Amino acid sequence: MTRQEAMGVLARANREELHDALDAWPEPPQSEALRGPEAGMIMLRGRAGGGGASFNLGEVTMARATVRLSTGEVGFSCVLGRDLEKAWLAALFDALWQSEAEAVDTRLLAGIRNRLDVEGRQTAVETAATRVNFFTMTRGEDE
Amino acid sequence: MYVAVKGGERAIRNAHRLLADKRRGPRNLPDITLEQIATQLALSVDRIMSEGSLYDRDLAALAMKQARGDLIDAIFLVHAYRTITPRFGFSEPLDxxxxxxxxxxxxxxxxxxxxxxxxxTFDYTHRLLDPTLEGAEIDEAARAEVTxxxxxxxxxxxxxxxxxxxxxDGEAQEGVEIxxxxxxxxxxxxxxxxxxxxxxxxxxxxxxxxxxxxxxxxxxxxxxxxxxxxxxxxxxxxxxxxxxxxxxxxxxxxxxxxxxxxxxxxxxxxxxxxxxxxxxxxxxxxxxxxxxxxxxxxxxxxxxxxxxxxxxxxxxxxxxDNVQSTGFLEHLKLPHYVDFQAELDFVRRMRHEYEDRAAQENKEAAE
Amino acid sequence: MTLETRADTFSGGFLRPVFDSQSVFRIVLDALARPGQVKPLAARTSPPKPLPPLAVDITAALADQETSVYLCPALAKAKTPAGWLRFQTGASVTANPAEADFVIAASPQTLPPLSQLAVGMPDYPDRSATVIVAVPSFDGGLPVTLSGPGIKNQQAFAPDGVSLPLWQQLVANHALYPRGIDVIFVSGEAIAGLPRSTQIEIGEA
Known part of the structure; x- marks a missing residue:
């Protein structure tokens, strides 16, 4: 898993998952805030027709943070929503990931991925149940 | 000349208090939660997000509650929030x-x-009011294997x-300002x-x-x-x-x-x-x-x-833009006393001129 | 990891972003309301060299994600300033002075010709550049006499390092009013404003 992918999973964590993982972390990491956590928005872009020229669709709330561990790693987070604590914790785990990728993965990311899989699967099977199966009835006078 | 008019503060305060009281409704009923609004009135919340041009379910649900379900007022609240919130940047185009x-x-x-x-979907539903909906036990969604x-x-x-x-679709143009x-x-x-x-x-x-x-x-x-x-x-x-x-x-x-x-x-x-x-x-x-x-x-x-x-x-x-439309339309109910006085004066003068002219014509016709 | 994630990109900004930017904003407002008066302002940021700290304070207070900054060649040469400014203020650095909302110059000599900068349009005079330029000192330079809005009668002004041709460009800038650029001079622990509305007469009154 790349750092990019790990950050994507962290962005989908909920606050409790991050909290629990931090509480269970062997040595509480020492860190300082470099920027934020702060909440704001980003402008979402769409594409004309789906694949053409870009246009501004509307905004979405976002929180972000940048932290530095006492060991020097700088962690970033950008997450949808306005949860500053979540943004802070996600940045902290991004920083930790840089030196302890495996520990972050097994203690935190694996659990989040599982939950996301279950949720995605539920939507998929519910949607699949509404699939239309067309059949054509033969009509007319052919023998 | 500009005449400042003061007064009405108490009336406004009490009107706001009355609004809050009406919004809460009968106290023997439970206060509606934002989670309930966000999940059970989801399509109204969706509309507030879309027309408020801000994707945030919790804020849209809050706006809906604050506006007593008036969607345009809720959209107005979201617009106002958006204008005072910093923008960090842009997303990549959604795929x-x-x-x-x-x-x-x-x-x-x-x-x-x-x-x-x-x-x-609502498609293929009968559009007949369902009196059994309130308090009904609802089956869980059906599931089918994903093939x-x-x-x-x-x-x-x-x-x-x-x-x-x-x-x-045409080409996505690089470097063109959007x-x-x-x-x-x-x-x-x-x-x-x-x-x-x-x-x-x-x-x-x-x-x-x-x-x-x-x-x-x-x-x-x-x-x-x-x-x-x-x-x-x-x-x-x-x-x-x-x-x-x-x-x-x-x-x-x-x-x-x-x-x-x-x-x-x-x-x-x-x-x-x-x-x-x-x-x-x-x-x-x-x-x-x-x-x-x-x-x-x-x-x-x-x-x-x-x-x-x-x-x-x-x-x-x-x-x-319904916030723009409602702003200009609804401002008509705010005091226009001076404007109207000026118009009234003008119509009076025109009326006098008209009557004088009519009297003059009558006189000429009589002569 | 790119070069820009080096730790010094992340430190040296406002320690208390809200209070710091509001305090700086207030002094900038005063400086532009009283053209030519020197207003004390201690730097609150410690940007990487060669960025002038006071100019950066003002940029951090005024600029954000939606504005762009042009750095004079002397400042743009260094690699760090662009990444630092982007992280600390959100502003992007542009190489084209014509599209900059803010122009930062290490000295009057390194300013691009003012005619290259955005001066706004008759219906949007606000779409113009704000120039922040460091000078060695607020006296000892070629004297000029200022008058106009915010100045009771006349205001003497003689920032060091501003050449006659630059003053002539600033005189021409005032002639564009209501279009035109606004200038903030910074030096040591003080700033002085020269908005486009100020009339400039070269020489002492």
Whole structure:
């Protein structure tokens, strides 16, 4: 898993998952805030027709943070929503990931991925149940 | 002369207090929670997000509660919040071809690859009020195995693309500045980027009326629903310090590709053209109306005569924002005492002149 | 990891972003309301060299994600300033002075010709550049006499390092009013404003 992918999973964590993982972390990491956590928005872009020229669709709330561990790693987070604590914790785990990728993965990311899989699967099977199966009835006078 | 009028503070304070009391309603009923609004009145919340032009379910639910369910007032609250919140940047363009689809229908191709998925739709419901709904036990959704055919879902418009019977999306232009009507005042002619932005946050009722007008012959385009899809898409942003893009979560959108006839012109062969609708959350009616109006507004591009309101971008874009509309309309109820006095004075004077003239004419006629 | 994630990109900004930017904003407002008066302002940021700290304070207070900054060649040569400014203020650095909302110069000599900068349009005079330029000192330079809005009668002004041709460009800038650029001079622990509305007469009154 790349750092990019790990950050994507962290962005989908909920606050409790991050909290629990931090509480269970062997040595509480020492860190300082470099920027934020702060909440704001980003402008979402769409594409004309789906694949053409870009246009501004509307905004979405976002929180972000940048932290530095006492060991020097700088962690970033950008997450949808306005949860500053979540943004802070996600940045902290991004920083930790840089030196302890495996520990972050097994203690935190694996659990989040599982939950996301279950949720995605539920939507998929519910949607699949509404699939239309067309059949054509033969009509007319052919023998 | 300007005369400042004071007074009414107590009346205003008490009116606000009365509003808060009415909003709470009978105290023997439980206070409605934001979670309930966000989940059980989800489509109203979706509309607030779409027309408030801010994707945030919790804020939209709060706005709805604060506005006592008045959607336009709720949208106003969200607009106000948006204008005082810093903007950190822009997302990468949403890739709707990678949507995790929760609904997908086409009215043009029965057997399209990936199939038709109805999702949680009102279509085919009986539209009869159901008195058993209150307090009813509701069955859980049905489930079915996800087969491989669920996976690839090419966009319907690509199916005719290779025959060039339908126009393509056009190229994504690099380095072209994308218009933003939240930053620059609208000016005309407005390009398609600005038009799509205005339509995406436009009033559903206004767009519905305009879309309907095109169906009734005010700029006829003979539309077909190529495809409607609802589902979640990833939001990606670039983190400049890291030099790569990160997926920061997902949002739900509704996308509509409307296929419309085009008889061709001296320069272009006959082919199907398209209108596009993209709206936050589950807002199918609005996405469809948006795609009809988008197509109508492309009249200039196709060399069509502008003969109907839906084709007139100044008319459409200037009146599609319901916060703007409601502001100007509702200001009429605020004190206009001085204005009106001036008008009254003016009408009185005209009346005197009219009566004097009539008297003069009578006198002349009598002589 | 790119070069820009080096730790010094991340430190040296405002310690208390809200209070710091509001305090700086207040002094900038005063300076532009009283053209030519020298207003004390201690730097609150410690940007990487060669960025002038006071100029950066003002940029951090005024600029954000939606504005762009042009750095004079002397400042743009260094690699760090662009990444630092982007992280600390959100502003992007542009190489084209014509599209900059803010122009930062290490000295009057390194300013691009003022005619290259955005001066706004008759219906949007606000779409113009704000120039922040460091000078060695607020006295000892070629004297000019200022008058106009915010000045009771006349205001003497003689920032060091401003050449006659630059003053002539600034005189021409005032002639564009209501279009035109606004200038903030910074030196040591003080700033002085020269908005486009100020009339400039070269020489002592």
């Amino acid at each position: 709707t071809s990678k949507m995790r689809v929760e609904r997908r229908v086409s009215a043009t191709f029965k057997d399209l690859p990936g199939g038709q998925l109805l999702g949680p 491989d055919e669920d996976r690839p879902m090419p966009r319907v418009t690509d199916l005719l693309g290779h025959e060039e019977l339908i126009e393509d 218009g933003d009507l939240t930053r620059e005042p609208l000016s005309f002619p407005a390009d398609r980027d600005l038009r799509l932005q205005a339509l995406a946050r436009g009033d559903e009722g206004f767009l519905l009326g305009l879309g309907y007008s095109t169906q009734r012959g005010y700029s006829r385009t003979h539309p077909f629903v190529g495809e409607i899809r609802i589902g979640t898409v990833d939001v990606e942003v670039e983190i400049p310090e890291l030099g790569f893009t990160v997926s920061i979560g997902e949002i739900q959108v509704t996308e509509c590709r409307m296929v419309t006839q085009f008889k061709g012109s001296a320069k272009a062969p006959p082919q199907f053209t398209r209108g596009y609708g993209l709206v936050f959350d589950q807002s199918e009616r609005k996405a469809m109306a948006m795609s009809l109006v988008d197509r109508a507004l492309r009249a200039r591009e196709f060399g069509e005569d502008v003969v109907a309101p839906a084709q007139d971008e100044e008319f459409v874009l200037s009146h599609s």
